[in-house]
Amino acid sequence: MTKILKNKNSTFFCFTPEVMLATFLIETILALYVFIRYRTTPFSRLAVLLLMLLAGFQFAEYQICVGSDSIFWSRIGFIIITLLPVLGLHLITLLAGKDYFLKFGYVLMFTYIAIFAFGEKAISQATCGGNYIIFNTAQELWWTYAVYYFGFLFLGIWVAVKTLLVKNAAILYWMILGYASFMLPMGIVYLISAAAAWNATPSIMCGFAIIFAIILALKVVPLYYKRYAAE
Numbered sequence: 001m002t003k004i005l006k007n008k009n010s011t012f013f014c015f016t017p018e019v020m021l022a023t024f025l026i027e028t029i030l031a032l033y034v035f036i037r038y039r040t041t042p043f044s045r046l047a048v049l050l051l052m053l054l055a056g057f058q059f060a061e062y063q064i065c066v067g068s069d070s071i072f073w074s075r076i077g078f079i080i081i082t083l084l085p086v087l088g089l090h091l092i093t094l095l096a097g098k099d100y101f102l103k104f105g106y107v108l109m110f111t112y113i114a115i116f117a118f119g120e121k122a123i124s125q126a127t128c129g130g131n132y133i134i135f136n137t138a139q140e141l142w143w144t145y146a147v148y149y150f151g152f153l154f155l156g157i158w159v160a161v162k163t164l165l166v167k168n169a170a171i172l173y174w175m176i177l178g179y180a181s182f183m184l185p186m187g188i189v190y191l192i193s194a195a196a197a198w199n200a201t202p203s204i205m206c207g208f209a210i211i212f213a214i215i216l217a218l219k220v221v222p223l224y225y226k227r228y229a230a231e
Contacts, residue, residue, distance in 0.1 A: 017065035017128065020058045023210050027055035030217035038225045043094050047221050050087050053080045054213050065128035074123045078116040078137075082109055085152035092156050092175060095224075096163040101155065108148050115141065153183065171223040174215055181211035 031051035038044035060077035064070045086105040093102055116122050121138050137145070157179050160172045185208045 017062055020062045020065065024055045024058035024062065026210060027051050027058065027213045030213055031055060034217050034221050038221050041225060043091065043224050044221050046087060046091055047216055050084065050091070051213055051217060053083055054209055056080050071123060075116055078123065079113050082112045082116065085149055085156065089152055089156040089159065092159050095169070095172060095175070096159050100159045105152055112145060112148060153179065171220055171227070174219045174223065178212040178215040178220065181215065182208040
């Protein structure tokens with residue numbers, strides 16, 4: 001991770017291509033670790049999928065930065081990140097024991113996946129800024145997609161907090177901390193330079209999400225396996 005600052009041209013520096021590749025390797029290793037040790041539960045297998053998706057987005061970004069087909073890898077990247085908020089909510093609903101808009105979330109998720117996979121104008125350009133990726137998407141699509149994306153992230157936090165009021169479990173605290181580990185830095189980015197960060201949101205959030213990946217693999221899944229899998 002390079003230093004975070006706003007220079008005279010309002011350019012936000014976050015993660016270099018080398019860090020993207022390193023993040024990909026770390027998240028892949030974490031996914032393999034969870035799969036080998038905890039794969040017997042549906043919760044753990046879903047966690048493995050999340051970890052592999054986070055790694056996959058980093059790999060897609062790296063491919064863009066090394067000169068591969070930017071539109072193709074942008075589509076792959078957006079398909080990947082479209083899965084993340086709903087799958088994260090799915091993990092939390094498994095802990096809560098209730099379905100909070102999960103089916104509706106899956107319908108929206110697959111709708112946006114189809115748009116990014118087949119929509120000719122969904123993504124017009126992706127540029128490697130050296131420290132993050134700038135994605136150019138259709139403006140009207142971006143606004144609705146942001147509502148979907150952040151809406152389900154905040155819904156996941158709300159469900160976790162609501163469940164904590166009934167069931168005080170350390171695993172829920174770790175899930176909330178994991179969400180905060182990439183959402184709070186994103187908020188700080190906007191305070192530093194909202195204009196520079198807007199189109200780089202997926203790149204920046206998934207860069208910081210390595211913290212969530214570590215929490216998920218080393219704290220959340222082991223706690224679930226120890227407490228819930230034995231029930």
